[in-house]
Amino acid sequence: MATETTSSNAERKMLAEAGYADPAINYYLEKKYMGQIENADQVSEKIGSCGDIMKVYLKVDENEIIDDVRYEITGCAGAISAAMAAVDLVKGRTLDEAMEINDGNVFRVLENIPEKKHHCIQLAVKTMHLGIEELKSRKN
Numbered sequence: 001m002a003t004e005t006t007s008s009n010a011e012r013k014m015l016a017e018a019g020y021a022d023p024a025i026n027y028y029l030e031k032k033y034m035g036q037i038e039n040a041d042q043v044s045e046k047i048g049s050c051g052d053i054m055k056v057y058l059k060v061d062e063n064e065i066i067d068d069v070r071y072e073i074t075g076c077a078g079a080i081s082a083a084m085a086a087v088d089l090v091k092g093r094t095l096d097e098a099m100e101i102n103d104g105n106v107f108r109v110l111e112n113i114p115e116k117k118h119h120c121i122q123l124a125v126k127t128m129h130l131g132i133e134e135l136k137s138r139k140n
């Protein structure tokens, strides 16, 4: 336990020095929406310009309200924190409302991440939007 705390403190310090604000670091360390959803309504995958891969799982109710979202991510701390923050922005929203979420909204929740990681926010948002579009086109 002591070892775990020490290593997460070291990670926290390293991320802070790299330019991650506390909310971004917390999202990265907690990873609360990482994983899969069994019986997801939609699973979509996107490869970023950096070559990293994100997979999004969506669960919606009969009124197209987003019940749950999970991500599987092969990517950096910026990508993970951005994806987790994006889920908090869309949970309980309609699919149309979730399509309105943009990189700036996610950045404001994170408060700050290094500038060279801004494309990772784009990947998180684009993957979510791809999932929503693919879900909608299958339903129509």
Ligand code: FES
Residues within 6 Å of the ligand: 048, 050, 051, 052, 075, 076, 077, 078, 079, 117, 119, 120, 123
């Ligand atoms: Fe590839 Fe961040 S997602 S560098």
